[in-house]
Amino acid sequence: MRGPGSTAVSELLAIEDLVSLLGLSFKNVRELNRIVDTKLSSGRPRFIRREIVVSGESFEVFYRDVIQCIRALYGDPEFADLLVFAPERHYTDETEQSRIYFDLHTGKWWWETQAALEKRRPGATIIPIIISSDKTQLTLFGNRTAWPVYMTIGNLPKDVRRKPSRRGQILLAYLPSARLNHITNLAARRRAHANLFHKCMSTILKPLIDAGINGIRIASGDGVVRRGHPIFATFIGDYPEQLLVTCCKNGTCPKCAVPRSELGSTTEPERELRDLNAVFRALDEVDNTARVYSRACRDAGIKPVKHPFWEDLPYTNIFRSITPDVLHQLYQGVIKHLLEWLKAAYGTEEIDARCRRLPPNHQLRIFFKGISTLQRVTGKEHADICRQLLGFVVGLPLRHGTSAIRVVRAVRALLDFLYLAQYPAHTSDTLSLLQAALRRFHENKVVFVDLAIRAHFKFPKLHALDHYVEAIKLFGTTDNYDTQYTERLHIDFAKDAYRATNHRDEFPQMTQWLERREKILRHDVYIQWRLQRTAEQEADATMQAPLESQPLPPRSPSAPLSRIYSIAKTPNVKALRFHEAVDKYGATFLRDAIARFVVKYRSPLFSAQEVDHESRNIFLPFATFPAWHRIKFRLEDLQNFGIMEATRDAAHARPTRVDRRNRPVPARFDTVVVEDSDSSATDGIKKYRVGRLRLIFRLPSKACRQLFPNVVSPGPLAYIEWFTAFTRPDSVHGMYKVSRCRNDRDELLASVVEVDTIRRSCHLFPTCSGTISRDWTSSTVLDACEDFWLNPFSDLHMYMTLG
Structure with a gap:
């Protein structure tokens, strides 16, 4: 489980008396493996090794019985309480005007397939089959590759399918990843490659044909037996895999028959899918001559592949089953292109200069060397760049003197589409916003043609954005089928398995290692269940003991409310002194701010003038107080559907320090979003205000008893330097502008507030027209600059907050 070689483990077990002292039932690795192989069960089928013959050449494929894989997932006791057996419709309110889409069972595909199946076999339980495949490199150097195929079922919630630790995905097969270099003709090699793929997939998925039509008796983890119909629902893969699966030609859309000349030219979300019946008619010509079959396939818009694996699968439209791919279509596709366009439009020097001078934030990665020097940029790095991309171009003039308004609007539109596309739940309203964002980009993209950066936008990944809305309506939100989750499986099911082999004839060893690993994981679950059951039995025995023998827990005056923040114990x-708070933390007016807070806390109805007057009479009966350097936040579900996972956030307020190597580390005082007690707004962004967190502290207990004799003492406090209130967002880029608040003497306005009024951290872009000051640094820009734009793209939670 942890990777040591068998020799190392055998040497460990060979230590004198180790086996007897530990009470082990094995003396070496061979005996341990024999126990795992013969005494433990994995609950999942073993791999089958089979030869596939294509064009007179044989290839090895390792695969599992797909029906047994379905039974393993469907009948796993861990998932018994989580399975979904029927489609559902969810709405935002009782009027049922705005529908909610989130998981697969809330989409239209399940409803439509259920209705079609009920006409033939009433009482059916659909088991949506989700297949994903992607060829991956096993070694950093060399040409060792693997082509894993993963399978899961749509009855499992998406949060289980997304997490490898939940074991909701099964490695279904290793396809042969032969390069076929012996075929010198490129067109013939591509045809052979496609035929090999479909022959292997046909062999693997053939049992779904009869099972999908007639059903199978299948038991869920709670023992209930139903008639399940496994139906191929979606295929997850990048663009080359999508073309391979649908037999479409390179440079075309794998879903619709849009002409190449119209790719990316406009947005048309209602475009019809490819004609499946026309494709089937072409495939029926397979027994005719090669020329006739090729012509029929060409007329239908597909490659002449013999018997695609989806040809006989019931209730399957392969062109509808192709799903959006945020990782490759957006981050590694359109966003990657956009970055190149912006570098050409503005130059890399100023973009890198702005990149290095952004203030730090918990959600952001600061690229201190800029972004122009990055090579082999990953999807995660593109996501990190998108969090700050708008700040690179706002206020920056184009090199040729052309107005930058359309460029900024295009960038904002694509970022809006990117973030909206990743919503964990969509409604009819948010889907309209998604469509509108794409339309805004198409309205402004011509600026890159005017700047001679692009000649056209005819590339499939831009066109693919047209299909997002319909795919979300059919199969739920994009986190149901994004390749960034399935590619994570490569580590567990391919790369780690390869490292456990001797790198010779690796696939038999990899499959055996995976089978043993699954048995160990299943055994570990059993052990944990036994321990939990024993603990529950002991607890029940304690509850049944005589009452007088049970110690009663101490009672508290009132149960604490659940908080969205936490600080260290x-x-x-x-013991921080006041002068240290001023010198090290910049809390210049801390005494006055605490005095005003005490008056306001004791008398909430006092006016500002009354608070100022009474605060002059407040005496602070302490000289030192405890201080913290960080607040952690657990951000709530802003959609209020109970679907969005909690977002972790943090805000820092720490002075300059030195690290372990005696190097100076700059001070960091983050900006935060605080509830504005003086605002009349009840919802939306205007009920909040941006402040800079200078100090996190608590009043000593003895002082609290003196200052607040008749009220409950306050909790942790924060010294905040204020920025101006929100007004209107900018008409071009849509961000809110905030500036430092100063009084008539040019002093920064600050207050002490309770920490529980701080909702989260936030990130600010410094405003600058033209080049950014080279005197600014990432650690000093918040002190040196006066005006800022509030960054809406620091994370999805902030985007929803500002939306």
Whole structure:
């Protein structure tokens, strides 16, 4: 499980008396493997090794019985309480005007397939089959590759399918990844490659034909037996895999028959899919001459592949089953192109200069060397760049003197589409916003043609964005089928398995290693279940004991409310003095701010003038107080559907320090979003205000008893330097502008507030027209700049907050 070689483990077990002292039932690795192979069960089928013959050449494929894989997932006791057996419709309110889409069972595909199946076999339970495949490199150097195929079922919730630790995905097969270099003709090699893929997939998925039509008796983890119909629902893969699966030609759309001349020219979300009946008629000509079959396939818009694997699968439209791919179509596709266009439009020097001078934030990665020097940029790095991309171009003039308004609008539109496309739940309203964002980009993209950066936009990944809305309506939100989740499986099912082999004839060893690993994981679940059951039995025995023998827990006056923030139990500074707070933390007016807070806390109805007057009479009966350097936040579900996973956030307020190597580390005082007690707004962004967190502290208990004799003492406090309130967003890029608040003496306005009024951290872009000041740094820009734009793209939660 942890990777040591068998020799190392055998040497460990060979230590004198180790086996007897530990009470082990094995003396070496061979005996351990024999126990795993013969005494443990995995609950999942073993791999089958089979030869596939294509064009007179044989290839090895390792695969599992797909029906047994379905039974393993469907009948796993861990998933018994999670399975979904029927489609559902969800709405935002009782009027049922706005529908909610999130998981696969809330989409239209399941409803339509259920209705079609009920006409032939009433009482059916659909088991949606989700297949994903992607060829991956096993070694950093060399040409070792693997082509894993993964399978899961749509009855499992998407949060289970997304997480490898939940084991909701099964490695279904290793396809042969032969390069076929002996075929010198490129067209013939591509045809052979496609025929090999479909022959292997046909062999693997053939049992779904009869099972999908007639059904199978299948038991869920709670023992209930149903008649299940496994139906191929979606295929997850990047663009080359999509073309391979649908037999479409390179440079075309794998879903619709849009002409190449119209790719990316406009947005048309209602475009019809490819004609499946016309494709079937072409495939029926397979027994005719090669020329006739090729012509029929060409007229239908597909490659002349013999018997695609989906040809006989019931209730399957392969062109509808192709799903959006946020990772490759957006991050590694359109966004990657956009970055190149912006570098050409603005130059890399100023973009890199702005990149290095952004203030730090918990959600952001600062590229201190800029982004122009990055090579082999990953999807995660593109996501990190998107969090700050708008700040690179706002206020920056184009090199040729052309107005940059259309460029900024195009960037904002694509970022809006990117973030909206990743919503964990969609409604009819948010889908309209998604469509509108794409339309805005198409309205402004011509600026890149005017700048001689692009000649056209005829590339499939831009056109693929047209299909997002309909795919979400059919199969739920994009986190049901994004390749960034399935590609994570390569580590567990391909790369780690390869490292466990001797790198010779690796696939038999990889499959055996995976089977043993599954048995160990299943055994570990059993052990945990036994321990939990024993603990529950002991607890039940304690509850049944005589009442007088049970110690009662201490009672608290009131149960604490669940908080969205937390601070460490132990303060970073146990006794901070006032002059240290001023010198090290910049809390210049801390005494006055605490005095005003005390008056306001004791008398909430006082006016500002009354608070100022009464605060002059407040005496602070303490000289030191504890201080913390970080607040952690657990951000709530803003959609209020109970679907969005909690977002982790943090805000720092720490002075300059030195690290372990005695190197100076700059001070960091983050900006945060605070509830504005003076605002009349009840919802939306205007009920909040941006402030800079200078100090996190708590009043000593003895002082609290003196300052608040008749009220409950406040919790942790924060010293905040204020920015101006929100007004209107900018008409071009849609961001809110905030500036430092100063009084008539040019002093920064600050207050002490309770920490529980701070909702989260936020990130600011410094405003600058033209080149950014080279005197600014990432650690000093918040002090040096006066005006800022509030960054809406620091994370999805912030985007929803500002939306």
